Amino acid sequence: MQKRALITGLTGQDGSYLAELLLEKGYQVFGLVRRSSSGNLDRISHLSGNVQILSGDLLDQSSLMDVISESQPDEIYNLASQSYVPLSWTQPALTAEYTALGVSRLLESIRRCKKDAKFYQASSSEVFGQPDESPQTERTAFRPRNPYGVAKAYAHWMTINYRQQYNLYTCCGITYTHESPRRGTEFVFRKITSTAAMIKLGLAKELKLGNLEARRDWCYAKDAVYAMWLMLQQEKPDDYIIASGETHSVKDLVECAFNCVGLNWQDYVSVDPAFYRPDESVQLVGSIEKIKTQLDWKPQYSFEQLVELMVEHDLKKLTNTGC
Structure with missing residues (x-):
């Protein structure tokens, strides 16, 4: 049925x-x-x-x-x-x-x-x-x-x-x-991948971010x-x-995203205290031992693969060659 x-x-x-x-x-x-x-x-x-x-x-x-x-x-x-x-x-x-x-x-x-x-x-x-x-x-x-x-x-x-x-x-x-290409640009991951693509295509000149050392489990x-x-x-x-069971810094994400478009992130990224969150010192990272052991689940996409996937999506979307 x-x-x-x-x-x-x-x-x-x-x-x-x-x-x-x-x-x-x-x-x-x-x-x-x-x-x-x-x-x-x-x-x-x-x-x-x-x-x-x-x-x-x-x-x-x-x-x-x-x-x-x-x-x-x-x-x-x-x-x-x-x-x-x-x-x-x-x-x-x-x-x-x-x-x-x-x-x-x-x-x-x-x-x-x-x-x-x-x-x-x-x-x-x-x-x-x-x-x-x-x-x-x-x-x-x-x-x-x-x-x-x-x-x-x-x-x-x-x-x-x-x-x-x-x-x-x-x-x-x-x-x-x-994260995914369907994520809104108000979230930092998509903000970074979409802006990197825009800069590559000459549609933006800079990317302002908060604490580059903040770490996330993505x-x-x-x-x-x-x-x-x-x-x-x-x-x-x-x-x-x-979860993924590992953390990466915002800086890691920026570097990876700009590498995908062949640019040096340091030429385009600036830090703005206005984007700092009050709890940046908190490190949230999940142990996936239970779900891995009991349900045989683990992420199929690495951090680097996810960044590349999203940057490529944003490049295609901005050049009207994909959705």
Whole structure:
């Protein structure tokens, strides 16, 4: 029998890649989209006709119940949230409504309408905040340092509580920073790859960045969504870190991106304190020992391969030879 999956956050980076993966595996895919977002379907335009769009909102539990009742999903992937950390400081209440309470509404809707559905919750490395150990594991204490991290921590523990209290199949994937050509340019990785391409083509002259020594655990979004799917194929639900297991500095990223276009980054990059984040000293890097051992998952793309992939995409996009 054909499996059915419901994805919230379908129009985002992860949602679009996950939809592609599930379609390749023969699923019938449904996507929850807010009416106000129905016009922003660029990332899934190539899937038109293959994914059934359903209107709903994480702020409205009755709409979630209607969508679950209509789609009758075997698997539900909650990828929707207010996911930009700086914005969570200017809109903390809205971030809490979508990223925290929205998960409560969704879990309760599953309990009432489709108790046998398997549920994936997109957790985040931001729940660790200022960790007391590095690398972090699934047992590392949560110490979130921004409203987004606080909201994700609430959602994480609610997911576990519904698993324990109601015996639902619910999982949390604690994802670290994951990138792709579908990432917005407000995120530093895409900002760097796209600007390097622009400079190469004579469309920009400089790139301003914050702390070049800041380090991140970066992996490819396609690798991350495969891990999400894999988690829901297990006999028993559990929580896993999804990461690369290594860190690279912003300087490493800049050097690699400019090498891809044959330029010396030092000729074009300047440091602007305005782009510094208050928690740059925090090193978030995930241990992938558990997911590697239990699910046989590890990233298929190296850091260098990811940078090259994204720079090449941006060059093609800017020269109108690709999408």
